[in-house]
Amino acid sequence: MSQQTIVVVGAGQAGAWAARTLRNEGFAGHVVLVGYEAHPPYERPPLSKEQLQPDPTQMDSLLSAAEMADLDIDWLPSLACVRIDRVARQIVLSNDETIGYDKLILATGGIARVPPLPGIDAPCVHTLRTLDDAQRLRSALKPGAHLLVIGGGWIGLEVAASARQLGCNVTLVESGATLCGRTGSPALSAYLTDLHASHGVDLRLSSGVAALENTSSAGCRAVLADGSSVNVHLVVVGIGLIQNDAVASQAGLECDHGVIVDRQCRTSDPDIFAAGDVTAMREDQGLLRLESWQNAQDQGIAAARAVLGQAVDYRPVPYFWSQQYDTMVQLAGRSAPGAIQVTRGDASRMMVVDLTADGRVLSAIVANNPRDFRTLRKFVSDGTRIDAGRFADPAMPLAKLAIAA
Ligand SMILES: Cc1cc2nc3c(=O)[nH]c(=O)nc-3n(C[C@H](O)[C@H](O)[C@H](O)COP(=O)(O)OP(=O)(O)OC[C@H]3O[C@@H](n4cnc5c(N)ncnc54)[C@H](O)[C@@H]3O)c2cc1C
Structure with a gap:
């Protein structure tokens, strides 16, 4: 019998974990990992944090070329x-x-969304998705430079924080009324607004950029929706992700802003699986749709196991973190209407939970307190019920809040 071939497309975090897991689980056939980038797989969270610091350290690979050779993964x-x-x-x-291929795993992630603005193609405009993007941005972030960040979501805020730490002036424009509005937590938005205002970021909420004028490699004039303008040396666009699902969609796989999968990571073709962003x-x-480090890893592992015919029932408890200045924000779970x-x-x-009417912890958001976050994350994953009044009292130890079932 000829040996089986499993091809993984996309050598990012999910693809790397899928390829590694195939070997960890004993698959002895041919594993091919196809990646558009020139680098071996790496993790992206440091790109907006450590990699934008004064002396960025060399990025570690998630799966080095030597490890891939050892695991007999054919990396292209x-x-x-x-x-x-x-x-x-x-x-x-x-x-x-x-x-x-006998089985195919799609782990093609996404690319940064760019608004269709006049001037957006100028060399002073950056996006941040890859290591190459981060290195180009880092070399442009000179102390005293004026940076315009378009978008008040996680990546925009992390870039703003890193740029302030490098001595840049930062104006941040967000079309919504709050920062990180998609998290649905007014408390978190208010916390982040205070954090960035106190570090000197010029926040322009409920505002937009209408055009970038006089563009050159040295900067541009950003005209805002209210008619005002700001002269800046560089612009970073951080308004979210477009899923790389074009190849899947052209092949007739069911897609809707992403490749649709079930809890076994199966697409609408039984021989094709998908994982990650x-x-x-x-x-x-x-x-x-989960765009996070934890999901890229866990779903990559789940997809590989499912490909090998193992029983998989992927039910992620969402987890995300963000580092801005000295503040680490961690989020677990998902809220629901009426919480x-x-x-x-x-x-x-900044310690907030969303509860069901009978006290079950649906989600938690915590700043600068990993220990308490661990407890709350466990409450979320276990579906623990707590008393809202006792939770609100910081003198009550979290570990004693669980209500017996
Ligand atoms: C700057 C930044 C900071 C982040 N910070 C955090 C954080 O603090 N916490 C957190 O939880 N998450 C964070 N994330 C999110 C997290 O990194 C992503 O969710 C994760 O990288 C997704 O992994 P992935 O493998 O699904 O996709 P990707 O990492 O996008 O990898 C996909 C790979 O596939 C390749 N590819 C695409 N199409 C093709 C094709 N047709 N053929 C071959 N190759 C292809 C791409 O070039 C890419 O290398 C951050 C992301 C970014 C960009």
Whole structure:
């Protein structure tokens, strides 16, 4: 019998974990890992944090070239999969070569969304998704430079914080009325607003950029929606992600802003699986899209196990963290319509949970307190019920809050 080939497309975090797991789980056939980037797989969180600090350290690989050789993973860097031929069960690469597969895992992640603004193609405009993006941005962030950040979500805020730490002036424009509005927590938005205002970021909420004028490599004039303008040396766009699902969609796989998968990471083709930022997971309430480090790892592992025929039932408890200045914010779980939001102590502590009417902890947000966060994260994953009044009292130890079932 000829040996089986499993091809993983996308050598990011999810793809690397999928390829590694195939070997960890004993798969002895041919494993191919196709990656558009020239670098071995690496993790992206440091790109907006450590990599934008004064003396960035060398980035570690998640799976080095030597490890891939040891694991007998056939890594094909700097190549894109441009087409999937589902009938012939092969992929076509950007160099016109084809690779046949028995099973295929798509882990193609996403690219930074860019608004269709006049001037947006100028050399002073940056996005931040790859190591190459981070290195280009880092060399442009000179002390005293004026940076415009478009977007008050996680990446925009982390870039703003790093730039302030490098001695840049920062103006941040956010079209919504609050920072990180998608988290649905007014307490968190207020906390982040105070944090950045106190570090001297010029926050322009409920505002937008209408055009970038007089663009050059040395900067531009950003015209805001209210007609005012600001002269800046560089611009970073941080307004979210577009899933790299074009190849999947052209192959006729079911997609909706991401490749639709089930809890076994299966797409609408039984031989094709997907993991990481590129997925939209079908569940009773709709489609779940998670763009996070934890999900990229866990879903990559789950996809590989499912490909090998193991029983997989992927039910992630969302987890995300962000580092800004000396502040670490951690989030777990998901809120739901009608949830009751309870703050512990005063708002400056930033410890908030969302509870169901009967006290079950749906989600938690905590700043600068990893120990308490661990307890709350466990409450979320265990579906623990707590008393809202006792949680609000910071004198009550968290460990004693659980209500017996
Ligand atoms: C700057 C930054 C900071 C972040 N910080 C945090 C954080 O603090 N906490 C957190 O939880 N999460 C964070 N994240 C999110 C986290 O890094 C992502 O969720 C994770 O990287 C997703 O992994 P992935 O493998 O699904 O996709 P990606 O990391 O996007 O990898 C996909 C890979 O596939 C390649 N590819 C795409 N199409 C093709 C193709 N057709 N052929 C071949 N290769 C292809 C791409 O080039 C890329 O290398 C951050 C992300 C960024 C960008």
